[in-house]
Amino acid sequence: MSYPATRRGAFLTIAELYAQPPLMPLWPDFGRGICQLSESTTYQLAAENRLPIETVRLGRKRYVRAADVIAWLHLPQNDDSAAGATATPSVEHDNESTVQQIRSAQ
Template identity: 50%
Template sequence: MTAPALPIAEILSFPAVVPLWPHVGRSLGLSASTVYQLAAEDRLPFEVVTLGRRKVCRAVDIHRFLHLIPDEKGAAAEVESATSAEENDDAPGVEPGAPVKRNHSTS
């Protein structure tokens, strides 16, 4: 049986380190037994750290996996380049995705 998924606002309010259950499991919509089994098999998409008897994950890894924050490559850069490509599509002889040069005249 799967657990009800958590709202995004609740996921974003996690502390720096969260336990596998209920935080990680409910964020992914998994049951307790499934999330612990995946952790034991090292099949979760992020690192699981053992603190004593507790299994925890970094909240930032969960956020990145769920695409709630940009990854190291920077999703914002992709959005910016897509906007530039759209602006250049109408220009003759200009390759889509090429940087946009703007002339600022003072007239």
């Protein structure tokens, strides 16, 4: 199984973040890809419980939950039920009412 590789020194894009597995590696995906921290700083903050989200330890590796990262960044959850939703036109920017407002102001 392969996951998107983090580009060296670059943030993860939103698409790459949504493509992460449920448990994403603390380093490099979260530490470098999201927080732009060095490896030693990332692990030091995790050891001191000073990261903004909880870490999960499996064996010798540390992970963060992708859902927690998405929530921490205030991004919408990747919900499959939203895929079938249809866009509704905005009533806020109705061109006819804008034209009428301009004409009545003259």
